[in-house]
Amino acid sequence: MSPDATTNSRPALVSVVTGGMLWVAGSALIGKVTSFLAQLVLGWALGPEDFALYAIAISVATMLFAVRNGGVREQLIQRGSEYDALAPGCFRIAMTFNLGLAGLLVAASPLIADVYHAPRLPPLLWVIAAYIILYTPANILQTKLYTDMRFSTIGKLSSLSMTLRQITAVLLALGGLGALSFVLPLIVVAVFESLAFLHALRRWPRGGLAAMTVYRQLFKDSRWVMLGALATALVMQGDYMVVGYLSDKATLGYYFFGFQLSVALESLFVTGLQTIMFSAFASLSLEPERQNAAYLRASGILSYFVTPLCLGLALVAGPLVHLLWRGKWDAATIVFQIILLGLFMRIQVPLSIALMESRGKWRFRSLLTICDGLGLLAAAALGTLTGGLLSIAAWVCCYRLVSGLIQCALIARSASISTTVLLRRMLPPAAAALACALAGHLFWGVMVPISGEIMQAMLSLLTFIGLYAVASFTLLRAQMDEARSLVLDRFRRPETGPQQP
Numbered sequence: 001m002s003p004d005a006t007t008n009s010r011p012a013l014v015s016v017v018t019g020g021m022l023w024v025a026g027s028a029l030i031g032k033v034t035s036f037l038a039q040l041v042l043g044w045a046l047g048p049e050d051f052a053l054y055a056i057a058i059s060v061a062t063m064l065f066a067v068r069n070g071g072v073r074e075q076l077i078q079r080g081s082e083y084d085a086l087a088p089g090c091f092r093i094a095m096t097f098n099l100g101l102a103g104l105l106v107a108a109s110p111l112i113a114d115v116y117h118a119p120r121l122p123p124l125l126w127v128i129a130a131y132i133i134l135y136t137p138a139n140i141l142q143t144k145l146y147t148d149m150r151f152s153t154i155g156k157l158s159s160l161s162m163t164l165r166q167i168t169a170v171l172l173a174l175g176g177l178g179a180l181s182f183v184l185p186l187i188v189v190a191v192f193e194s195l196a197f198l199h200a201l202r203r204w205p206r207g208g209l210a211a212m213t214v215y216r217q218l219f220k221d222s223r224w225v226m227l228g229a230l231a232t233a234l235v236m237q238g239d240y241m242v243v244g245y246l247s248d249k250a251t252l253g254y255y256f257f258g259f260q261l262s263v264a265l266e267s268l269f270v271t272g273l274q275t276i277m278f279s280a281f282a283s284l285s286l287e288p289e290r291q292n293a294a295y296l297r298a299s300g301i302l303s304y305f306v307t308p309l310c311l312g313l314a315l316v317a318g319p320l321v322h323l324l325w326r327g328k329w330d331a332a333t334i335v336f337q338i339i340l341l342g343l344f345m346r347i348q349v350p351l352s353i354a355l356m357e358s359r360g361k362w363r364f365r366s367l368l369t370i371c372d373g374l375g376l377l378a379a380a381a382l383g384t385l386t387g388g389l390l391s392i393a394a395w396v397c398c399y400r401l402v403s404g405l406i407q408c409a410l411i412a413r414s415a416s417i418s419t420t421v422l423l424r425r426m427l428p429p430a431a432a433a434l435a436c437a438l439a440g441h442l443f444w445g446v447m448v449p450i451s452g453e454i455m456q457a458m459l460s461l462l463t464f465i466g467l468y469a470v471a472s473f474t475l476l477r478a479q480m481d482e483a484r485s486l487v488l489d490r491f492r493r494p495e496t497g498p499q500q501p
Helices: 005-010 011-045 048-065 068-079 080-115 123-132 134-147 151-174 180-201 211-246 248-269 273-281 287-327 332-340 349-360 362-386 389-414 419-448 453-473 477-492
Strands: none
Touching: 005 419, 011 151, 011 248, 011 287, 048 080, 048 123, 048 134, 048 180, 048 211, 048 248, 068 080, 080 123, 080 134, 080 211, 123 134, 123 180, 134 151, 134 180, 211 248, 211 332, 211 389, 248 287, 248 332, 248 389, 273 287, 273 349, 287 332, 287 349, 287 419, 287 477, 332 349, 332 389, 349 362, 349 389, 362 389, 389 419, 419 453, 453 477
């Protein structure tokens, strides 16, 4: 069969990916609505020290999450056609690694508590250790859904899982369990997702190659997968570890609370994005030109949607946080606003990493992410040592912005994509949105100052929306038409798999 015939026998990659992104973003939207409502209640029921304890626990545990499963999950997705042969052995490898990690975390919990001067910390780490073990079946089963591109199933189950987690957390917090309210729902999630994925697939992987045979096949790349995941963990949680060690619990609690508010928006796009794009790109491993075209198109669409959301939310963050928590978390507002300013570029990174992983460049991916993680640690340390919350947020935001741009450029070059072409996709929507947001803020805050923070924020937001709409119909007409056509096309057709015409 000719390459053209092969290409035409599948639906367009971008259509499949767009559908996947819509399903996962939709499920993330449902989950994050419940997450926001849960954080609203948790913000009232718990204090900064509870949030600080959870920040320390999850940041330490995330370092272990990086090497859980022995690095086999990502390779199982990349080798989706070999699932039946590899999955049973991968499960045994993953369970062995996870049992060891859980034991290590339990044994180290007293030492970690001493380092952070947090005597209430060990029980949280014990619960997380149990979660590492119990979530192993879900980790393996989920790879089959991704390789089959069953994004609607993943989206529905993910939204149910996230909702269940938040409801459980709220009930536990109202019951007076304090910081344990954050981690005990993980046990519920592990059991639910394992059973739900098994029901969706209707079978547990059996037979296949022996575990040692599988490990010998995968070890060369697994070490880089685990190292890259460890570096990713530093990127995700390293700043909490540094702030918690160098500063007091109240500062960490406010920083964590404000950062998590921005994560609610980030997760709408990042949740599942890297895995979706990874599995989609992997299906075209022999067609690099189509991979590159899909990457560039997705990059432009992300920038067009994400940047205005980030900046619009930043305009109203102050009165929003004040009204929701009646001043209790006002100190966290500045963190929320500043992190939002650099978020649009950070959301581009998982898309670029997915392109790199689909081509098996695990070593390059790992080294790049290690540098990113170490840079984030340095930025958080500099921010903590030179000031308070404002300084920490500013250093972290600037670093995330610059680092995200550099990573995307380097990955694009490694894929033979011109940096200029990539920037032409990403930057025009971002620049237009920033100019519109700044104009709205300056007009109602400086040129025509309005009394009342709420009124000023609302008028700034409305002005920003109007200006960005004008920019969309003029300067960004191509990006707007492309985004609209992809979304409308996706809703007109049923979800399809990669092998259907």
